[in-house]
Amino acid sequence: MIDLRSDTMSQPTPAMREAIASAEVGDEQWREDPTVNELERRAAELLGHEEAVFVPTATMANEIALRVLGQPGDEVIAEELAHMLVAELGGPAVHAGLMTRPLRGEGGRFSPEEVRAAARKGDLGHVPATRIVAIENTHNQSGGRVWPLEDVRAMAETCRDLELALHLDGARLFNAAIASGVEPAAIAAEADTVTICFSKGLGCPLGAIVAGSSERMLRARRYKHQFGGAMRQAGIVAAACVYALDHHIERLADDHARARRLAETLHEAGAPVDLDQVETNFVQLDVAAIGLEVGVALERLAAGGVGLSGTMHPGVLRAVVHLGISDEDIDRAAEAIPRTLGVPAHAL
Numbered sequence: 001m002i003d004l005r006s007d008t009m010s011q012p013t014p015a016m017r018e019a020i021a022s023a024e025v026g027d028e029q030w031r032e033d034p035t036v037n038e039l040e041r042r043a044a045e046l047l048g049h050e051e052a053v054f055v056p057t058a059t060m061a062n063e064i065a066l067r068v069l070g071q072p073g074d075e076v077i078a079e080e081l082a083h084m085l086v087a088e089l090g091g092p093a094v095h096a097g098l099m100t101r102p103l104r105g106e107g108g109r110f111s112p113e114e115v116r117a118a119a120r121k122g123d124l125g126h127v128p129a130t131r132i133v134a135i136e137n138t139h140n141q142s143g144g145r146v147w148p149l150e151d152v153r154a155m156a157e158t159c160r161d162l163e164l165a166l167h168l169d170g171a172r173l174f175n176a177a178i179a180s181g182v183e184p185a186a187i188a189a190e191a192d193t194v195t196i197c198f199s200k201g202l203g204c205p206l207g208a209i210v211a212g213s214s215e216r217m218l219r220a221r222r223y224k225h226q227f228g229g230a231m232r233q234a235g236i237v238a239a240a241c242v243y244a245l246d247h248h249i250e251r252l253a254d255d256h257a258r259a260r261r262l263a264e265t266l267h268e269a270g271a272p273v274d275l276d277q278v279e280t281n282f283v284q285l286d287v288a289a290i291g292l293e294v295g296v297a298l299e300r301l302a303a304g305g306v307g308l309s310g311t312m313h314p315g316v317l318r319a320v321v322h323l324g325i326s327d328e329d330i331d332r333a334a335e336a337i338p339r340t341l342g343v344p345a346h347a348l
């Protein structure tokens with residue numbers, strides 16, 4: 001099967017497995033794992049933050065960041081389909097006691113004006129205090145959409161003005177940086193805390209980073225341990241992440257080019273793809289527009305050898321390109337998708 005369900009389906013490459021096999025390791029909880037220490041040092045530098053903390057998953061990284069930035073009863077503003085609101089099982093309420101304040105976004109983005117209108121001061125006696133704004137770049141549920149750097153900057157400025165902390169869920173930050181043509185730090189340094197994920201397009205088996213100021217990361221390390229995320233010879237995993245920083249960031253541009261080519265070929269074949277939405281490694285397919293139910297469409301695609309997945313938008317499927325997908329896979333998928341869905345090709 002050509003597995004385009006998610007970039008989490010990416011497999012560690014043989015070279016990454018070699019890096020894993022030869023990793024120098026130690027007790028991570030004691031801060032004695034040289035590979036984890038190296039990864040944290042490099043990640044902090046790459047993200048333009050004082051310090052970075054290695055954790056098993058980006059979900060944990062987000063939850064730790066929220067715990068560091070807010071107190072129980074505080075409010076976090078995020079886009080209504082942000083991963084932390086729809087895919088972390090209520091974690092912000094469980095781990096940090098936060099109220100969540102969803103804003104409806106456009107392509108995953110919301111504006112500084114909307115934050116100004118929504119933010120509440122807790123000094124009125126009754127209302128929860130808004131303390132945190134969380135943005136997601138690229139935004140998963142909208143189809144890997146990018147926050148342009150100027151929008152991130154404007155949001156950061158508004159947060160400073162309103163004395164709100166800004167968290168960046170940058171699970172796919174490197175996709176955003178490549179698509180924007182800027183350094184990852186240019187985006188990440190605008191936020192007070194940032195999460196990156198190694199198990200998506202970077203192709204690692206697991207791993208994530210939360211970064212921020214030294215003072216915040218000292219607390220992050222305590223929460224990491226409290227949440228059960230302090231590990232032992234974690235360099236086995238961190239070695240894959242170091243390898244990915246060296247070898248799998250630049251190549252994300254290939255994934256973007258392949259997603260674009262898939263989208264254009266499907267569009268030409270008359271498939272319901274909005275090309276304007278294809279900014280990174282996702283292609284969205286509105287099967288409702290051609291009268292198909294999501295479940296039926298997914299079954300037909302799977303029978304035709306192509307794996308896509310549903311999204312939170314009714315009737316919309318996604319194809320996610322990653323390092324396991326070759327040019328040939330794209331050719332085959334571009335042919336199989338319209339054929340199995342019964343999309344008539346345009347007459348030439």
Ligand SMILES: *Cc1c(COP(=O)(O)O)cnc(C)c1O
Nearest residue numbers: 057058059083136140169171197
């Ligand atoms: C996948 C994802 C996460 C969580 O990553 P895990 O490592 O799977 O926990 C967080 N945020 C976004 C935007 C994601 O896409």
